Structures are given as C-alpha cells and as structure tokens.
Amino acid sequence: MGTGQSAGSGTDGLRFESFPAGYDPADPAKADQRTARWFDAVNLGFHEDRSNEERFPAQVDGYLRDGRVLTAVYDDGGTEYAWDPAVPVATYATMVNTLNVGGTQLLPTHLVTAVTVRPTHRRRGILRKMITGDLARAKAAGLALAALTASEATIYGRFGFGAATSTAGVELETRGGLGFTAPARGTVAIADPDRLRTLVPEIFRLHLERTFGALGRQHAYAMRAAGEWNGENTEPDRAVRGVLRLDAEGVPDGYAAYKSLGWREEPHTIKVIDLVAASDEAYRELWRYLGSIDLVDRLTFTEAPVEDPLPWMLTDRRRYKVTSVEDVLWLRILDPQAALAARGYFGGGTVVLEIDDPLGLAAGTFLLEVHGGVGTARPAGPGEHAQRPRVRLTAAALGSLYLGAVSARTLAAAGGVQAGEDALAVLDELFTAGPAPYCSTHF
Numbered sequence: 001m002g003t004g005q006s007a008g009s010g011t012d013g014l015r016f017e018s019f020p021a022g023y024d025p026a027d028p029a030k031a032d033q034r035t036a037r038w039f040d041a042v043n044l045g046f047h048e049d050r051s052n053e054e055r056f057p058a059q060v061d062g063y064l065r066d067g068r069v070l071t072a073v074y075d076d077g078g079t080e081y082a083w084d085p086a087v088p089v090a091t092y093a094t095m096v097n098t099l100n101v102g103g104t105q106l107l108p109t110h111l112v113t114a115v116t117v118r119p120t121h122r123r124r125g126i127l128r129k130m131i132t133g134d135l136a137r138a139k140a141a142g143l144a145l146a147a148l149t150a151s152e153a154t155i156y157g158r159f160g161f162g163a164a165t166s167t168a169g170v171e172l173e174t175r176g177g178l179g180f181t182a183p184a185r186g187t188v189a190i191a192d193p194d195r196l197r198t199l200v201p202e203i204f205r206l207h208l209e210r211t212f213g214a215l216g217r218q219h220a221y222a223m224r225a226a227g228e229w230n231g232e233n234t235e236p237d238r239a240v241r242g243v244l245r246l247d248a249e250g251v252p253d254g255y256a257a258y259k260s261l262g263w264r265e266e267p268h269t270i271k272v273i274d275l276v277a278a279s280d281e282a283y284r285e286l287w288r289y290l291g292s293i294d295l296v297d298r299l300t301f302t303e304a305p306v307e308d309p310l311p312w313m314l315t316d317r318r319r320y321k322v323t324s325v326e327d328v329l330w331l332r333i334l335d336p337q338a339a340l341a342a343r344g345y346f347g348g349g350t351v352v353l354e355i356d357d358p359l360g361l362a363a364g365t366f367l368l369e370v371h372g373g374v375g376t377a378r379p380a381g382p383g384e385h386a387q388r389p390r391v392r393l394t395a396a397a398l399g400s401l402y403l404g405a406v407s408a409r410t411l412a413a414a415g416g417v418q419a420g421e422d423a424l425a426v427l428d429e430l431f432t433a434g435p436a437p438y439c440s441t442h443f
C-alpha cells in the first residue's frame with residue numbers, strides 16, 4: 001500500500017502497511033511487535049477485552065495457516081498522551097478460500113475481514129482507501145469474486161457487495177426426545193477432541209464439495225469444535241463436547257460441537273456451536289443424536305440452512321422454530337466474465353447484462369449464454385445483441401443474484417435490477433432454479 005506523508009484530515013499523514021502475521025524473531029514463543037499491536041487494535045475495534053499476549057502465538061499460527069495478509073494504518077502524528085503509536089488506528093485483513101458456486105471447480109475467492117477504524121479516526125475515508133485499493137489489487141491478481149461477512153448491513157453496498165446468503169437461527173423443543181420418521185442409520189460417537197480436530201477439515205472439505213454456496217473455512221473452526229478455542233478467543237472452552245457420525249462402513253462423515261448453557265438456564269438448553277455433514281444421512285443422524293440427549297429441553301443453532309430438511313424429518317415438525325434469519329455472505333463481483341463462467345447453472349438461456357459499478361471493477365455490458373449448465377460471458381459492444389433479453393443492474397445486485405438466494409424478480413421489485421419480463425424469466429431460470437445456497441462459514 002502507498003504511504004501517506006503530510007498531516008491533515010482525510011488519509012493524508014497516515015502510514016499504510018501490509019504484512020503477514022509473524023513471531024518475534026528473538027523469541028518465537030511470542031508474536032512480533034507489529035502483529036501484536038495489530039491484534040490490540042482489532043480487539044479495540046470489535047469491543048473485545050484488552051489482549052492477553054500469551055494467546056497471541058496461537059493466533060499467529062492460525063493466521064499463517066489461513067494465509068492472511070494484514071493491513072495496518074498508523075498515525076505517527078498523534079498526541080503524546082495517545083495510546084502507543086505502534087498500535088494501528090485501522091486494521092484490515094484478507095485471505096483466499098474456495099467457494100462452491102455450482103461449477104466443476106471450487107472458485108478461489110478473496111475474503112475481507114478484521115476491518116476496524118479507531119473511533120477517533122472514523123469517517124475520514126480510511127476504510128474507503130483500504131478497500132478500494134485492495135479490491136483493485138485482488139482483481140489484478142486474477143480473483144473473480146470477493147466476499148465478506150458484515151458487522152452492519154449499511155457499510156458495504158457502496159463498495160459493490162450484495163448480501164448473497166443467509167442462515168436461520170432455530171430452536172428445537174427436545175423434552176422427551178425428538179421423533180424422526182426415517183429409521184436410524186450408522187452410528188454417532190462422542191469424539192476424542194484431538195481426533196476431532198484433525199477430522200474437522202477433512203469432513204468440512206467433503207461438505208464443501210457437495211454444498212452449493214459453502215465456503216472453505218479458516219483454522220479456527222477445527223480449534224473451536226475441539227474446544228481448544230472459544231470463538232475468536234484462543235482460550236479453551238471446556239464446556240464444548242464433540243460428536244462424530246460414522247457411516248455404515250464406519251467412516252466419519254459428519255460432526256457436531258455443542259455445549260450446555262448450564263443448569264441455571266431454563267429451559268435447559270444445549271447450544272449447537274457447529275454442525276457439518278458430508279451427506280444427507282449424516283445431517284439427519286447428527287440431529288437425531290442431539291435430539292435424544294437426556295435432561296435437555298431445548299436445542300439452539302444459529303447456522304441452520306434457510307431451506308432446512310430438519311423439520312421435514314421430524315414426527316412433530318412444530319418442535320422446530322425459526323427464531324431469526326441473518327445474512328452471512330456478501331459477494332462482490334470483481335471480474336464478471338470469470339465469475340459468470342465459473343458458476344454452475346441449473347437452466348439454460350441467454351441474457352445481456354449491463355452492470356453499473358461505482359468502483360468500475362465490474363462495469364460493462366456482457367452477453368451471458370448458458371447451455372447444459374455451462375455459462376460463457378463476453379463483452380458486448382453498444383447496440384450489439386439488441387434482440388436479446390437485457391437487464392441493467394448494479395454490481396451489488398449481481399453479487400446478491402449470483403448464488404440465487406434471491407430472485408431477479410424480487411431484486412427488480414426492490415429497484416436494484418431493471419429488466420423486462422423476458423430477461424427476468426431468463427435470470428430466474430439461470431440463477432434461482434438450482435438448490436438454495438447454504439454457507440455456514442463466518443470469517
């Protein structure tokens with residue numbers, strides 16, 4: 001990133017640096033100074049407790065495994081009374097992981113995370129400078145798509161991100177045990193935490209390959225499932241229990257991690273922290289296990305699919321209640337040709353897309369032709385393909401449409417898509433005819 005030189009408002013006078021997380025060269029049991037101070041700034045930005053330095057090395061290990069690139073913004077001209085100037089006034093991080101977009105290959109996706117700007121430095125364009133430069137570099141590096149999970153829904157639309165997937169928060173009344181219509185299959189075993197930690201990435205990989213909308217996960221997920229980390233915190237959570245589901249051949253094909261909220265919680269509740277299945281049967285059997293635990297009245301889970309098979313498995317579907325639906329992935333098309341070609345389609349058709357993009361990255365007119373589930377997109381000149389159905393939409397609307405969680409018709413009703421009935425029909429056949437996307441990865 002460039003280096004600001006002069007003092008002033010805006011971003012002048014601020015110093016931008018990007019680097020990987022690292023250990024202290026003099027003492028590899030510690031994080032290096034710039035990484036440690038970057039963690040301090042993130043904790044401030046997200047209202048977490050002050051850092052416990054002893055926990056930094058584990059976090060560095062996770063970040064290195066994730067391949068994260070950290071950006072820090074320093075204000076060297078602050079008052080002498082201010083916090084250590086080595087603590088950045090803004091943070092930003094990126095990594096690449098793969099997204100299941102229904103095509104023959106998983107799509108490498110540029111992930112943006114850990115965005116904070118110190119309250120004393122807000123609204124002077126620091127985020128804008130970090131994200132616009134970063135997205136342009138990601139596109140130049142050949143990435144077709146960027147993604148994030150947003151703290152607030154109001155921030156990222158202006159940068160071309162559209163809400164693209166959601167999960168449901170659900171509650172199940174399990175007093176006396178949940179009844180299932182299908183007979184039980186395979187087995188479920190309480191997992192040895194170390195074995196579970198090593199199996200989590202393998203099971204998730206199988207889930208990712210079969211689940212439209214799923215996104216590869218960072219190292220923290222295996223650590224949390226094994227109870228070694230607690231949320232973003234690298235301290236153990238001794239309340240967490242893990243189970244593995246084994247198929248008829250004894251091969252693990254799903255896991256769940258959960259914890260009791262304690263005896264003081266009435267009704268007595270088990271919170272499911274994570275549940276990943278590599279087959280429909282594993283999904284069913286993990287819930288059958290969870291629904292059978294004695295002394296439990298209620299299960300909660302915040303990451304259920306919006307289109308959830310679970311209530312359809314139960315003998316009493318009214319024991320299942322959706323308590324919330326929240327957006328998870330926000331997608332930003334960086335390269336429309338590459339992103340549209342990578343997508344797998346469940347219908348066929350041809351449509352002209354006129355994309356408006358405030359950052360210019362995805363702007364242009366493209367002819368999208370889909371045959372046999374495979375799409376090709378190529379730039380269209382002015383006046384070309386005038387007979388074809390045509391849609392005008394924002395980059396953010398294309399991000400929302402991309403995985404088909406919302407129909408073009410609904411987006412048209414909301415004003416982000418302008419198209420005639422012919423184009424809406426093609427778009428809905430191309431983008432919404434397939435399975436509903438399911439992404440339970442937060443980052």
Ligand SMILES: CC(=O)SCCNC(=O)CCNC(=O)[C@H](O)C(C)(C)COP(=O)(O)OP(=O)(O)OC[C@H]1O[C@@H](n2cnc3c(N)ncnc32)[C@H](O)[C@@H]1OP(=O)(O)O
Pocket residue numbers: 045046112113114115116117118121122123124125126127128129148149150151152154155158
């Ligand atoms: C992917 C993630 O990590 S999500 C986490 C985001 N971080 C947080 O929520 C932590 C708390 N908040 C913050 O740290 C900061 O307020 C940030 C990062 C959200 C914004 O940083 P800033 O440097 O203040 O943003 P910046 O000044 O570049 O604003 C750019 C534009 O976004 C708008 N904007 C910024 N934050 C918000 C917001 N929270 N809600 C609505 N609009 C916002 C600004 O008004 C500005 O609009 P304009 O260019 O159209 O005039």
